[in-house]
Amino acid sequence: MTNASDRYRIGELLTAIQNTDSIWLFPHISPDGDTIGSTLALKMLLERLKKPVIVLLDDVPPATLSFLPDIYCVRRYDEESTAPSLTENTLIISLDVSSADRLGRAQKLFERVQNSAQLDHHPTNPGFAHLNVIDGEAPASAILVYRLFEAFGLPIRREEAICLYTGLATDTGNFVYQNTNAEAFHMMEKLMEAGLPIAQYARRLFRCKEKEHIALLGKALPTMRYLCGGEIAGMHLSIKAFRAAGATAEHADGVVDYAIDASGVKMAYFARETETGEIKCSLRALTPYRVDGVAERFGGGGHQLAAGCTLPGPMRSAVRKLEAALQKEYHGGAQQ
Numbered sequence: 001m002t003n004a005s006d007r008y009r010i011g012e013l014l015t016a017i018q019n020t021d022s023i024w025l026f027p028h029i030s031p032d033g034d035t036i037g038s039t040l041a042l043k044m045l046l047e048r049l050k051k052p053v054i055v056l057l058d059d060v061p062p063a064t065l066s067f068l069p070d071i072y073c074v075r076r077y078d079e080e081s082t083a084p085s086l087t088e089n090t091l092i093i094s095l096d097v098s099s100a101d102r103l104g105r106a107q108k109l110f111e112r113v114q115n116s117a118q119l120d121h122h123p124t125n126p127g128f129a130h131l132n133v134i135d136g137e138a139p140a141s142a143i144l145v146y147r148l149f150e151a152f153g154l155p156i157r158r159e160e161a162i163c164l165y166t167g168l169a170t171d172t173g174n175f176v177y178q179n180t181n182a183e184a185f186h187m188m189e190k191l192m193e194a195g196l197p198i199a200q201y202a203r204r205l206f207r208c209k210e211k212e213h214i215a216l217l218g219k220a221l222p223t224m225r226y227l228c229g230g231e232i233a234g235m236h237l238s239i240k241a242f243r244a245a246g247a248t249a250e251h252a253d254g255v256v257d258y259a260i261d262a263s264g265v266k267m268a269y270f271a272r273e274t275e276t277g278e279i280k281c282s283l284r285a286l287t288p289y290r291v292d293g294v295a296e297r298f299g300g301g302g303h304q305l306a307a308g309c310t311l312p313g314p315m316r317s318a319v320r321k322l323e324a325a326l327q328k329e330y331h332g333g334a335q336q
């Protein structure tokens with residue numbers, strides 16, 4: 001059985017860090033700004049404590065985070081080449097990893113070793129490490145790393161501030177999501193005092209778009225369709241459109257926002273054809289509407305307000321099925 005204190009053992013983590021002579025840090029696969037920002041900030045903290053530390057990931061950081069200080073320190077995890085350097089005293093720590101399978105191939109390492117810890121803020125985290133520091137109320141894992149700086153009495157420096165800001169700003173949607181709280185702004189006060197160049201980094205994180213993304217958007221917007229009196233909106237893109245824009249799947253991130261952000265829209269989708277001819281769909285909703293059930297009906301999943309699923313092609317039939325399911329959910333939701 002676990003209780004709240006078993007899930008938040010920050011005092012024991014401080015001791016474990018002090019007592020170890022080598023630390024390996026693990027962000028999650030399909031990495032985002034919070035997992036990478038938190039990991040790099042913790043790496044910097046540990047270096048100030050003179051602890052040998054490496055960062056390992058069974059994936060590669062997205063190009064959009066290449067501006068982060070020390071991003072080049074993130075090494076590709078590879079069992080054969082890293083395992084020999086693991087000692088009995090090595091402490092392994094995951095950051096922002098909501099479940100062990102989000103470690104990729106490093107999951108096996110966490111199952112095997114005795115000294116594992118984690119910092120995370122997902123309420124659904126099962127507590128897979130030996131030493132868990134999980135706060136489901138925290139808006140980002142970066143906040144937990146910030147609490148470690150406070151606990152060690154280390155004033156935050158500029159590079160650390162950039163990493164912590166990236167984590168917090170990413171997970172709060174630039175301080176507009178529901179999870180944005182007072183502690184987020186307490187931490188921001190410290191980051192600003194540390195010399196965080198906020199305008200420069202806010203621009204990189206939230207305003208700069210790749211030209212391929214703009215080109216895709218130009219092809220997606222003319223496909224916008226409204227249903228149910230303008231309360232459902234959707235867009236789609238064929239693989240041909242991706243090729244013409246010179247774009248890949250990662251350039252499509254954020255396209256769905258233009259559908260859900262249209263005034264009056266309550267539910268939205270963006271459907272894109274993949275190289276293999278399947279149709280990947282991103283779904284969004286505004287409270288009290290929800291799209292998780294629609295995603296699940298097609299074998300996908302996600303959250304109430306943001307979910308995804310994959311349908312067989314061609315596009316025309318996939319869109320027809322998806323729109324029918326969204327309309328059904330819309331009418332069901334309206335009755336409540």
Ligand SMILES: [Mn+2]
Nearest residue numbers: 034096141171
């Ligand atoms: Mn996070």
